[in-house]
């Protein structure tokens with residue numbers, strides 16, 4: 001790949017961002033023989049939020065996943081396949097069945113406490129929540145939050161254990177039930193996991209491939225991309241768009257012009273003005289961008305000399321504070337990364353954002369105090385390595401993935417996806433059914449690639465603009 005500093009001109013299509021959506025958009029263009037495109041990516045590699053790193057004390061490292069880790073929903077029989085699962089098969093990715101419900105222990109601030117029955121009840125409650133939430137679509141009922149939904153199906157958690165078992169919503173959508181749309185989350189769940197609703201399957205595969213989960217998308221990129229079609233280490237600062245062209249300015253001051261551009265930047269990047277638009281985005285577009293949420297999901301990795309913890313894949317920890325280091329996962333396990341000495345905790349949402357302002361030392365101390373509570377009879381040793389990514393502070397992401405709030409209505413979704421002249425928008429957040437997922441990014445990349453290819457191949461004559469709504473009316477207005 002070439003590096004920043006070269007001014008490129010006269011591209012047919014610029015693809016802004018080299019994550020799953022960007023790579024699949026590029027592949028779709030290439031399949032249609034539109035080859036004069038350029039992927040512009042700020043980082044030094046492709047993959048975006050598929051981001052792995054070597055972790056551990058010198059001489060004892062393993063590759064861990066800072067971003068996406070699971071293939072969520074695979075395939076049942078000859079039914080629809082998750083395209084990420086198809087790529088995993090194509091490239092022989094090493095991934096293992098991740099079985100939360102069958103392989104979990106439960107803890108609270110006094111140590112190991114068995115509340116598995118409460119957990120099983122919560123699993124049933126979550127299924128109910130998605131069935132009833134999905135049922136609001138055909139009856140055209142208004143959206144509301146998962147919290148309201150839970151209350152309406154009679155689930156009102158009081159104790160720390162009842163609260164942590166309900167954390168499943170946060171763990172999937174990276175925000176609390178209060179912050180999450182009941183209908184949209186039910187849809188995303190059903191279209192991904194529920195075969196009867198067109199979903200792939202209810203299984204989750206965790207990548208433990210030591211080439212990194214990103215290996216599959218980087219291999220797919222290598223299968224069709226020419227070096228001249230990728231520009232790495234190139235940060236976009238400005239996008240000037242019109243009905244004739246798009247001109248992109250890079251951090252080094254150089255400009256690249258093209259007939260069309262596809263932005264795949266996260267909705268967090270769009271929200272934070274990390275990239276300036278010329279002209280300023282219309283208000284209907286701004287409202288859509290600011291009405292979606294960029295949530296944060298944070299994995300905190302620890303390595304120890306010896307494994308002193310649970311033998312299951314997962315443990316739940318019920319703290320008095322809901323969301324305080326609730327989910328723990330062991331990688332030091334047969335079939336995973338045995339002997340790695342690695343365990344990690346997950347936090348989400350506001351808790352993720354809050355800890356990003358603490359120092360690593362402060363957070364490590366907190367994690368060790370939680371482990372001391374979980375294992376009161378063990379002297380917790382000093383970790384040999386500790387790391388966590390700050391997704392929310394990172395100007396290339398500003399969070400981990402989008403979450404659809406109850407106040408985000410269907411026309412907002414139209415407006416989020418709509419093109420502005422020659423500038424198109426793609427990426428996981430644009431997916432109505434699969435926002436937040438790798439497969440959402442994949443399908444959106446394909447869709448944008450197809451639409452732009454049609455524009456190019458028809459010489460602009462059969463270029464179907466996506467619809468948008470100038471002003472979104474309240475379907476049930478307040479009556480003064």
Ligand SMILES: Cc1cc2nc3c(=O)[nH]c(=O)nc-3n(C[C@H](O)[C@H](O)[C@H](O)COP(=O)(O)OP(=O)(O)OC[C@H]3O[C@@H](n4cnc5c(N)ncnc54)[C@H](O)[C@@H]3O)c2cc1C
Pocket residue numbers: 016017018019020021022040041042043047048049050066067068069070071072234235236237264265266269274275297298299391395396397399400401426427428429436437438439440441
């Ligand atoms: C912690 C975490 C856990 C996740 N877990 C899962 C999971 O288990 N399963 C699952 O299916 N999904 C998961 N996801 C979501 C999944 O990773 C995303 O949906 C998907 O990778 C998004 O792809 P994308 O192409 O839309 O965006 P991105 O991957 O963000 O691609 C956009 C690209 O644009 C680049 N960029 C940004 N700003 C600029 C700029 N100014 N100039 C140039 N380049 C720029 C970025 O570097 C990036 O490469 C997770 C995400 C995170 C962060």
